[in-house]
Amino acid sequence: MFPPTRAAGLEALADFVPRAGAAYARQRNVDTGPPRTNVSSLSPYIRHRLVTEREVVAAVLGQHSLPAAEKFVQEVMWRTYWKGWLEQNPEVWRRYRRDVAELIDAGGADTPEYRDAIAGRTGIDAMDAWARELVETGYLHNHARMWFASIWIFTLRLPWQLGADFFYRHLLDGDAASNTLSWRWVAGLQTKGKTYLATASNIVRYTDGRFHPRGLATEASARTEEPLPAPSPIPDAEPGPSGVRRGLLLHEEDLALASLRREHRWLDDGRVVAVAGGADPDSRSPRGVSEEVRRFTAGAVSDGLERAREAGDAQALDAVSPASVVEWAATRNLDTVVVPYAPVGPVADRMTALRTALHDRGIALSTTRREWDSVAWPHARRGFFPFRTQILRLLSQQRIPGSP
Ligand SMILES: Cc1cc2nc3c(=O)[nH]c(=O)nc-3n(C[C@H](O)[C@H](O)[C@H](O)COP(=O)(O)OP(=O)(O)OC[C@H]3O[C@@H](n4cnc5c(N)ncnc54)[C@H](O)[C@@H]3O)c2cc1C
Structure with a gap:
């Protein structure tokens, strides 16, 4: 598809x-x-x-x-x-990651209730069909995502973080911000106290009668959490790098290289001497992602590199660990590795580790942010x-x- x-x-x-x-x-x-x-x-x-x-x-x-x-x-x-x-509330991402890891460590993903929910065996017709559709196709309609999350939290009474993790492992569009914050919104955390309650009549109506779910919760009391710290302001975008032997490292957050080049003219000043790219979708969850997500993400990065190749040299990195990127940069004698800006999420975490590893070898990491995001x-x-x-x-x- x-x-x-x-x-x-x-x-x-x-x-x-x-x-x-x-x-x-x-x-x-x-x-x-x-x-x-x-x-x-x-x-x-x-x-x-x-x-x-x-x-x-x-x-x-x-x-x-x-x-x-x-x-x-x-x-x-x-x-x-x-x-x-x-981006302004990274603590929400840190807590989500911590909670998912703790819930899995505590056996939350081994309970019969959890297993039935992800295998499409709850007996709620719509829920079972959506679980199967998600696993088979890597996609769900927005309304189905809202209903699914609501039934997961308020009818099945499973932790919202494990539902978000299930989505994140299977959605081809799995995104740290849209996924985590949408689940929080359904749970009544994002707009404090305001939950989303899925009703059978709404599901019947908007699925053209495909489903007739029974036994859905009739009330949805908001989940609560420790107060969040004050939002942190978005830092200014970095200026273009000063190095003369630059390598561009593509990753799964931004693969539209031609428009990035049009926005940042210095990417075309002849100092980008090497392009490489790689993805690590398994870092989205302690339990890794589905084969479909792996295939889509790897294919997307290959396609980005293929287009970069038309514009010159480009190399696929099988491993995206800081050590393998440092080795690539050192072999190419680079003084700077340029990466598209990675918003809060696993790729940003990877870039933080990479910055330190490159710095230890005297190589700079420079990020380039799009005007769309900065504005x-x-x-x-x-x-x-x-x-x-x-x-x-x-x-x-x-x-x-x-x-x-
Ligand atoms: C619980 C839950 C989890 C979600 N997880 C993700 C996720 O991991 N990744 C993701 O991209 N979207 C997520 N969404 C948002 C939305 O469901 C999908 O973006 C949308 O269903 C994608 O289908 P589409 O491309 O046909 O959307 P269209 O309706 O055609 O919209 C066009 C584009 O706008 C964006 N968009 C539309 N609706 C939303 C929305 N509510 N929030 C954010 N972006 C939106 C998407 O990029 C989408 O491709 C989630 C929603 C919920 C309720």
């Missing part, structure tokens, strides 16, 4: 654009099962930036007015919002609704044709 290439992402985008206006606004909440035409199914491509958020919004506004496509643009901006929010993220301080009021300004700052 999802060939892991930029070409496939662009084809899916071109196919979807005519439906991104009023039809999307009207029908996006309906889930009649695969194949779907009412939503874009672009998330695996956007998540790895095989296709960027900017490209998607620009393509849609090339065919629809902003009022007609407002709903779709807003959904894309949810992704940017979640990323900006987590939007600081506005993701509070809820989505104040963020939404900034969207028009953000789009015009991005000089997207069709924006005001």
Whole structure:
């Protein structure tokens, strides 16, 4: 269903654009099962930036007015919002990682209830079908994700962190911010005290009667947590590096190299003498990810490298441990390794370790952040609704044709 290439992402985008206006606004909440035409199914491509958020919004506004496509643009901006929010609240990610590890260590993933839920054996027809669809395809419709998370937490009474981990291990679009914060939102942690309760009538209605779930919880009391520390401001983007022998290291957070080059002209000044890339999707969970996620992520990075190769030299790194990157950098006699900015999540954790390992060998690590993120993220301080009021300004700052 999802060939892991930029070409496939662009084809899916071109196919979807005519439906991104009023039809999307009207029908996006309906889930009649695969194949779907009412939503874009672009998330695996956007998540790895095989296709960027900017490209998607620009393509849609090339065919629809902003009022007609407002709903779709807003959904894309949810992704940017979640990323900006987590960037300013990294403690949420640290706690999530700690909790998942502790729950698994304590046997939380060995209970019959957990095993039945992930194997599609709960006896709740919709839940069982979604668990199987997720494992088989690596994708779920947004409404199904909301219902699934709600039933997991409030009907099955399983820990939300283990549900988020199950999604993160199987979603081709598995994303630290969108996944963790959406699960927190359903559990009543993200908008404190406000939970999402899945009801049988809503599921029957929006699945066109495919499912008739029984025995769902009728109330959803919010989960609670220790207060979070104050948000930390987003640091300024780093300036271009000063080194003269630079290597570009691609990773699974951003694989649209050509547009990165257009944004950061210094990437084309002849000082980038080597390109390499690699991914480590298994770092998303203590239990690793599914074979489908592994295949998609590896394929996406290979595709990024293939496109880099057209522009010169590029090498796939089988191992992405700091030691193997240091070895590559040393063999190529690099003074700087440049990486696309990795937002809070496993790749950022990997880059932190890499920075130290490179520093010990006298090699600098330099990050390059996209203007889209730098402009939007600081506005993701509070809820989505104040963020939404900034969207028009953000789009015009991005000089997207069709924006005001
Ligand atoms: C519990 C839960 C977990 C989720 N986990 C992830 C995840 O790991 N990765 C992920 O990309 N999305 C996640 N989402 C958000 C959303 O469900 C998916 O982005 C969407 O279903 C992808 O399908 P689509 O490409 O057809 O979306 P469309 O409706 O066509 O939307 C276009 C694009 O906008 C973005 N988008 C749409 N809705 C959302 C949203 N609510 N939040 C963030 N971005 C959105 C995606 O990049 C998507 O591809 C989660 C939602 C829930 C409720």
